Amino acid sequence: MTKSAQKYLKFLIWPGLVLLTAGLVAGFIGGWTALPVALLVGGLLLCVVAIALGGYAVGEFWRSRSTQAGTNAVVATLSLLVILGLINFLGARYDQRLDLTEAQLFTLAPESQTVLENLEQPVEVFIFDAAPNPTDRQLLESYRRFNPALTYEYVDPRAEPQLARQFGVQTVGEVYLQAGDERLLVQRINPQERLSERELTNRLDRLGRDSEATIYFLSGHGEYKIDGTESGYSQAAFSLEEEGFTVKTLNLADTPDIPTDAAAIVVTASEQRAFQPLFDTERQRLEQYLKQGGSLLLLVDPQVTTGLEPLLDRWGAELDDRFIIDTSGGGQLVGLGPAAPLVTDYGSHPITDEFENGRSFYPLSRPVGIEPKSSVEATPLLLTNPQTYAEPITASGELQIDTEAPPDGPFSIGVAFSRAAEAGAAAPAADAAASTPGTAAAGSTDAELTETEPTEPTGAESAETEPAEPAEATPTDEEPAEPSATASTAEETDTSETVAPAAAAESAANAAETGAEIRSEEARLVVIGNASFATDGLFSQQLNGDVFLNSVSWLSQVDNPTLSIRPKAIVNRRIVMTVQQQVLVAVLALLVLPGLGILGAGVMWLRRR
Structure with missing residues (x-):
């Protein structure tokens, strides 16, 4: 070659x-x-x-x-x-992922991790969509990577109509969970609404539950509304429903007895809403409810009288009327002033164990103290930083802070209480026999108490006495007692707070029959010195919503409650520009800035010559 x-x-x-x-x-x-x-x-x-x-x-x-x-x-x-x-x-x-987003959006939330750790059986996610979305697949891969017991499968409902009929698929994009014979609809996804970690985690947490707990929000005294007609607790109520709770309102004036399905009762006593104190009969029903193992969440602003002060005294909860002032500058981190203390220190309790050093804030809050009681276990939940003061409102309505004095903090804004339920607790006779606040609160003709508690219109007791022990029911022929001061005052104050005599008689009969019933072995109470931290708008900020939801979950005493930090929603950070702004950006990027660079280079070339 x-x-x-x-x-x-x-x-x-x-x-x-x-x-x-x-x-x-x-x-x-x-x-x-x-x-x-x-x-x-x-x-x-x-x-x-x-x-x-x-x-x-x-x-x-x-x-x-x-x-x-x-x-x-x-x-x-x-x-x-x-x-x-x-x-x-x-x-x-050995792959490791590094999530650099502000809210850790691409890392499973602590609640999701806890739910996955507690899976008791294999779970399969069926996505009835022919075109897998990369974002959805990435989220599902995160679940599968954390616990291989969870698997997922994309199904084209047109190619596999038989499987789609088994799940009852109505539209393309439906997502289902299947664990054994149980199936749950997670959500319906579309190009505008992708698969939500929160929805998926909530449905996983509901697998295997026999029933849904019911949470009641007290109404009738100026509490925040939950129906969304105005700013209130609609976002909190919706989040509770997402977690599998049934949410209802409860007006004690219209309901002689607290419903038997009440897992917990929420009271939002807000100064902004001009909260009116509960009547003695209403307070007694709540006391009886707690004695039988019920749970109560009390959210109360400063300068608000709830009418539950005697109840709180027996539990060792002390409401301080002073305002908490945070001089550390922490409130500025969330765009608020010193009247919104920022909390990063949490007590050792199931409600707050997962919070570590997370942030939550409480605008216009009051301290909640603890008076030790032998039968009550009390745990501080929310502790302010040491650079806080507690100052009262002056007679002129001003709040004065002596910054030269040493800070009084830390203060406890929230406290969790628990005590054993009282077996055989019966409804108070004053509650069972009361007809209307304006009619005679006569002594019961079917039962009488050996001891009674004096009552006043404001709901406060004149003496610190223990609850009366019910005596054996005996017939009596005594004439009805004269109308009480409480009843007449209540009638003059609000005639809407009435209960029909027939309903009261029925309430007394029911109390006599069910007085010995125990709702649960332990009664629980959470008191937080702020009612606005979980309102619409503030609920999704920092850990505020998690504090509220964890408190309700712990109070509901459901089996294996998930008390952790919930997934955060993805924030849309895209910049929306008008047509003029788009043209301006294009001209600057394609003509002006490159032209300035070329002009500068030409000037340098000429100078060198």
């Missing part, structure tokens, strides 16, 4: 190497189909021809300096590729 032919044949080595590389990449990525194999064979043939006929076998070629330098470069390149391959292999085998 002539030297001219060898001169051209030796260049076949380069297309041969290109074909070999393309074949290897295509084979490892797309599988060893006919195309990768053909590329490898073609590249190998070209390399063999180039080496055999292109003069590469001549000894002078291998002894040349260029060949030695080229060989070193090839060896170094291959070594680098091997190192990168090993790193990639180790990364795929």
